[in-house]
Amino acid sequence: MNRLRPFKQVDVFTAVPYLGNPLAVVMDGEGLTTEAMQHFTNWTNLSEATFLLPPTQPGADYRVRIFCPGRELPFAGHPTLGSCHAWLQAGGRPQGAHVVQECGVGLVKLRRDGGRLAFAAPPLRRGGPLPEDDVALIARGLGVDRADILHHAWCDNGPNWRGVMLRSAEQVLALRPDAGVLAGLDIGVVGPRGKVGVVGARDASDACAFEVRAFFPGNQGLAEDPVTGSLNAALAQWLIGAGLAPAQYVASQGTALGRAGRVHVSRDETGEVWIGGASVTCVDGTVAL
Incomplete structure (x- = not known):
């Protein structure tokens, strides 16, 4: 029998409601089956929903199960x-200096970074250049010349992203991908911005170095994610490691969808890459599950 559970809908990678990537968060997932979690996620029609649970690993502050359609x-x-x-908004208190989240890839650290939260990028499961056949296929699916893909790499950190860098942010924003050609692939596209200022930037601290777009298999063919933390984490590890990006930068994502997502990237003195962004609660109440 369903019962009322605490629930929040949060907009992520934005401090302004409805300009980021929304997330459904069921604050108490205990007793729910995997099938019930998946059914609710599909019903929300959002890119992801999460269910918070007591931790099972030492050192974790909470456990989260993450679902997409x-x-x-x-x-x-x-x-x-x-x-x-x-x-945190519901009163959670970390055991140590960092919040430690338990999820499918293990323990993930988070830190408060000014008015934002940031997570430590999990290790890449696979890196290195893509096979040339994949690059040619991606170029055809994106509708660009093979020569327009300047760099490419596996960006697999759970989601099996294939990352490609185009010549410019303008070229990234102009993409109209072919769903039939790219069927079944998770594609991350990044392009450098030629100028510091960006459309929609609210102040100098919002200046972006790159434009990012993320395409993945959806319920009705190819879908686009408004703002993607896992992809930006993997892109940062690749781009910074290859000398294609500075150790600290801001990426813009969601522009093509009318959003204004901002992803704050930094590599610390130990070499760890942190991915940060603001979040704002848009819906706060209960859900019957």
Whole structure:
């Protein structure tokens, strides 16, 4: 029998409601079956929903199960930030200096970073250049010349992203991908901005170095994610490691969808990469589950 459970809907990678990537957070997932979690996630019609549970691993402050339409994910970035925001807002207190989240990939650290939260990027499961056949296929699916893909790499950190860098942010924003060609692939596209200022920037601290877009298999063919933490984490590890990006930058994502997502990236003195962003609660109440 359903019961009322605390629930929040959080907009992530934005401090302004309805300009980021929304996330449904069921604050008490105890007793729910995997099938019930998946059914509710599909019903929300959002890119992800999460369910908070007591931790099972030593050192973890809470456990989260992350679902997207059709499947459970071992890790995802915007659900990590949004779930932590909701947990802290509901009175959660970390055991140590960092919040420690337990999820499918293991333990993920989060820290408060000014008015934002940031997570430590999990290790890449696979890196290195893509096969040339994949690059040619991606170029055809994106509708660009093969020569327009300047760099490419596996960006697999749970989600099996294939990352490509185009010549410019303008080229990234102009993409009209072919769903038939790219069917079944998770594609992350990044392009450098030629100028510091960006459309929709509210102040100098919002200046963006890159434009990012994320395409993945959806319920009705190819879908686009408004703002993607896992992809930006993997892109940062690749781009910074390859000398294609500075150790600290801001990426813009969601522009093509009318959003204004901002992803704050930094590599610390130990070499750890942190992915940060603001979150804001838009819905706060209960849900019958």
